[in-house]
Amino acid sequence: MTATSTTFDPAAYGIAPGAAGDIVATQPGGRHETDIAVIGAGPVGLFSVFEAGMLKLKTHVIDALPHVGGQCSAMYPEKPIYDIPGWPKIEAQALIDQLAAQAAPFDPVWHLGQQVTDLSRDEATGDWIVGTDKGTQIQAKAVLIAAGVGAFGPNRPPLAGIEAYEERAVFYRVARKEAFRGKRVVIAGGGDSALDWAIELADIASAIMVIHRRPKFRGAPESVAKLHALAAQGKIDLVVPYQLHGLEGDPETGRLDVVTVADLDGNIRRLEADVLLPFFGLSMNLGPILTWGLALDQNHITVEQATMSTSLPGIFAIGDIARYPHKLKLILSGFAEAASATHAAREICRPGEVMHFEYSTTKGVPGA
Structure with a gap:
């Protein structure tokens, strides 16, 4: 059965x-x-x-x-x-x-x-x-x-000016998956919440980028396996090892255009994005x-x-x-x-x- x-x-x-x-x-x-x-x-x-x-x-x-x-x-x-x-x-x-x-x-x-x-x-x-x-x-x-x-309450990443984007382009929770349909979504974190939402949104968002400071994730083994399988299929972009570095957009309207990330050597990468979901625990x-x-x-x-x-x-x-x-x-x-x-x-x-x-x-x- x-x-x-x-x-x-x-x-x-x-x-x-x-x-x-x-x-x-x-x-x-x-x-x-x-x-x-x-x-x-x-x-x-x-x-x-x-x-x-x-x-x-x-x-x-x-x-x-x-x-x-x-x-x-x-x-x-x-x-x-x-x-x-x-x-x-x-x-x-x-x-x-x-x-x-x-x-x-x-x-x-x-x-x-x-x-x-x-x-x-x-x-x-x-x-x-x-x-x-x-x-x-x-x-x-x-x-x-x-x-x-x-x-x-969520642990807020130390990004300059992030408050202007919160609840408009930066969210610490997912209340409705449909709100992210067709969006370019950056997910930051390496635990269960980051992995679960990357997997759940893979068929809803137009692009999913997962940022983590090291290649190894802390989530459940089955979730890690699903994440890598989706990455192999081109549905998820694993941006590792990188950390959040900055936000670019319009703070007045809360529109997000780019999430910048940096590796340990200070190399910067720019990710075009509409939404940032930071999952760094509570x-x-x-x-x-x-x-x-x-x-x-x-x-x-x-x-x-x-x-x-x-x-x-x-x-x-x-x-x-x-x-x-x-x-x-x-x-x-x-x-x-x-x-x-x-x-x-x-x-x-x-x-x-x-x-x-x-x-x-x-x-x-x-x-x-």
């Missing part, structure tokens, strides 16, 4: 397209009570809502972005993901839509466009009080931190999390792997922000961590209550 690649078709599963876009955030401010406060509405945070719901625990979800989905929605909504079990290929936004639909039956309360600034303990009840920059306060028996890399900023008294290791929260518990009782960390020995930074690892954390949180939310564990196939979900 030959495996075939597929994309997510919500209608085929009785799910309304764009489920994540249908989420309505509650008004900022006020005091709320819940079982679990989830900080972060990326894929791992969304799945923790489902896991908590299956344990009959109520959740409130807070995210600094005005929408759910985290990096998947904000940085690469059309990027294909290949390592989600059961899906040979699924676009990032489609995954978020599916996770939002999966969480919906448990009626989470969404606090979007709000950054968590305060975390304090209510000495009388032992609950945690989560405060946001919009004046919202959430009293929770447990807190799940699923904040990904924290507040994130800058991490944990922000207020640094002040909460959690044990940290290189801007990550250290946890006990079995329960995902942090150094503070009742506080759990899951997803990319969590660190333990031999951690794998994969979405599927985060899903398992969400299950472990919510089960551990249940012991805090429902102390002494006996739970007879049931699989979802026997228990079902609300409305099913």
Whole structure:
């Protein structure tokens, strides 16, 4: 049997397209009570809502972005993901839509466009009080931190005047592949994002030029092989070993004409281009999390792997922000961590209550 690649078709599963876009955030401010406060509405945070719901625990979800989905929605909504079990290929936004639909039956309360600034303990009840920059306060028996890399932003290449071209000819994300149809696209970087988008845009752009400072790329072996195969077919021009050197165009209108690159000897090459996509990773900023008294290791929260518990009782960390020995930074690892954390949180939310564990196939979900 030959495996075939597929994309997510919500209608085929009785799910309304764009489920994540249908989420309505509650008004900022006020005091709320819940079982679990989830900080972060990326894929791992969304799945923790489902896991908590299956344990009959109520959740409130807070995210600094005005929408759910985290990096998947904000940085690469059309990027294909290949390592989600059961899906040979699924676009990032489609995954978020599916996770939002999966969480919906448990009626989470969404606090979007709000950054968590305060975390304090209510000495009388032992609950945690989560405060946001919009004046919202959430009293929770447990807190799940699923904040990904924290507040994130792209690493900007040190090119003079690049700001004038940003969001007009220089983009740090690909929101719509069709926007680059027929364009001359320069992609800078040697990691997975650079390789993935070079491959995805090869049949859309009129020209793809990939700049990297050395011939060896850091992406997945299969992606590297595809990149070199497309280069051999003349669909991609590998500009190596070169680094970005400058931009030429009209800063007033943001029109880009030429991207200049330089090798280690200072030799300059001019690449005629309409678009530059620099993929040099994201800058991490944990922000207020640094002040909460959690044990940290290189801007990550250290946890006990079995329960995902942090150094503070009742506080759990899951997803990319969590660190333990031999951690794998994969979405599927985060899903398992969400299950472990919510089960551990249940012991805090429902102390002494006996739970007879049931699989979802026997228990079902609300409305099913």
